[in-house]
Amino acid sequence: MKRTIYMYKGFERIWHWLQAALIILLLLTGFEIHGSYELFGYQGAYVVHIQAAWILLGLLVLALFWHITTGEWRQYKPTLKNLDKMVRCYMVGIFLDEPRPYTKTPETKLNSLQKLSYLGVLLFILPILIISGLACYFYNDLQAWGLSVGFGSLAILHTIGAFLMLIFLVVHVYMTTTGHSPLAYTIAMITGREEVPEDNRVC
Amino acid sequence: MDCLVCHEQSGKYKKFPTACGHPAYEEKNFGGKVFEPVDLNAVAKTVGKPGLQNCGVCHFFGGGGGGVKHGDLDSSLLSADRDLDVHMSKEGANHTCTACHTTINHQMAGRYYTEKAPLEHSMAMPEDYGNRISCESCHGSTPHETMTILDDHTAKVSCQACHIPRYARGGISTLMWWDWSTAGKFTEDCKPIVEKNENGRPTYHTMKGDMTWAENVVPTYAWYNGGMEYVTIKDTLPKDGSVEINRPLGSYDDPESRIFPFKYYEGRQIYDAGANRLVYSKLFGPKGSGAYWSDYDWQRSVEIGMAESGEEFSGQIGFIDTAMYWPITHMVAPKEDSLQCAACHARDGRLASLPGFYLPGRDRVSWIDTVGWSLFVLSIIGVMIHGLLRVVFRMARSKKQ
Secondary structure, three states: OEEEEEOOOHHHHHHHHHHHHHHHHHHHHHHHHOOOOOOOOHHHHHHHHHHHHHHHHHHHHHHHHHHHHHOHHHHHOOOOOOHHHHHHHHHHHHHHOOEOOOOOOOOOOOOHHHHHHHHHHHHHHHHHHHHHHHHHHOHHHHHHOOOOOOHHHHHHHHHHHHHHHHHHHHHHHHHHHHOOOOOHHHHHHHHOEEEEEOOOEOO | OOHHHHHOOOOOOOEOOOOOOOEOOOOEEEOOEEEOOOOHHHHHOOOOOOOHHHHHHHHOOOOOOOOOOOOOOOHHHHHOOOOOOOOOOOOOOOOOHHHOOOEEOOEEOEOOOOOOOOOOOOOOOHHHHOOEOOOHHHHOOOOOOOOHHHHHHOOOEOHHHHHOOOEOOOOOOEEEEEEHHHOOOEOOOOOEOEEEOOOOOEEEEOOOEEEEEEOOEOOEEEEEOOOEEEOOOOOOOOOOOEEEOEEEOOOOOOOOOEEEEEEEEEEEEEEEOOOOEEOOOOOOOOOOOOOHHHHOOHHHHHHHHHHHOOOOOOOOEEEEEEEEEEEOOOOOOOHHHOOOHHHOOOOOOOOOOOOOOOOOOOOOOHHHHHHHHHHHHHHHHHHHHHHHHHHHHHHHHHHHO
């Protein structure tokens, strides 16, 4: 038996996909600026990188506002409850078709492991990228204010943040296939509607 | 310097090469060329404000020929198109030299020697910087209309670095290598040897040695705060057999320094191998005077040159490799021809060897890149294995059922 739940609201979906596109664009152009390959040409990569960064910052401010005003920020309240069971679920249970140790509902969309990893992005990876990125962009003003920090240190920090984000992206995209069908989560993020099996088993 | 050389407009005022600044007053011959006597009265009646020709008659030919010294100043500027020089071209700003090299009571404003680059990137007015000129004097420090990041570059990069992508662009080659050690060879019947390249430039001359010329040259870049350090005849040379005669001062950490383009002019010249110092050698004089260009004996020419200038000489000569930095500041190209980002922001770009700073696109911490890309690949392999296991276990389950 399956039932369909309205899981993601309109803003969440638009926010998610816009953010995904911007982060992928930032990674693509960022590693070109880093000298890893040639794609847009250095100037093109730089221009796109800066514009995408400003749009993403604006989007993040909107998302923050949305989460606070709707109370949705509670979705990310970290919990250690069931953490061991979630680890076991992904390491063992997912292969043996065991029932999941949590039920995804519109009120609690994230399991304890997801909460931790998204909080890691929100409180660690994004701040590293945003602070080092802004500091590079406003480096001359930083100097004028008397803050002496090496440009190289900022650039290296930004690179580390980018690698972390890249690896998050790989794992995150893979995890979308772990719904009750491989595309269930992706379709849910597009249409807002998610098919949930009654027995709460993974695919 | 006399009044006429700067102010006459007839183009007929020519100085005689060996007359210590005087023109020919009667018909004279030099190197197969006839110098007619100059009609000083007629020339004097043409005086006016100095044009390109007045300055160029000396500065385009420094070192004994066009483009021998400067890589960015030669007679091609007299008929420059906009591609060669936006300032001096008729279709460009149509400036004469004095548009920038302004004067107060005949004191010319220059750019080099010991002055610093403007620290505040504002208009470089005389009261701030003395009689020194800079691009900022007219263009200000934030002249880029479309991309603010380019204005940010002016803190560390000179205007010249990007806006003069190459020098010697006007069709006149500039001398890059001058090897005095091969001078003094003669044909079997004791005639001097002159070999020329397809542009008519000497590649070997008995009086001067081997020479290499080049056009459209990519500059050498160095940190430069406007000051130069010079090696003089009083200085003991480094022991490694080569010396930079002048060296631009500056570094990334010096807020007054910018990245600046130079002609890196190399050569090999006679020196005092015993005392390890540069020397004066007597080049020009009559036969028997010891002048190198008459007697072709380096030992005597150095002995006499040093004695006449009152310097000590160990008596032991040798040849040493030397280099000079000639600042490149003319031949400013149209903005569409200025350097693009990737000229420098690349692993092997123009600034590949400029030290002291982190340049995006050029620099990285290689172990961070190695660890980062390894983790990226491992994460992909990891999720693929995880996904494969899910498929395998599901197939096994469906078989059982």
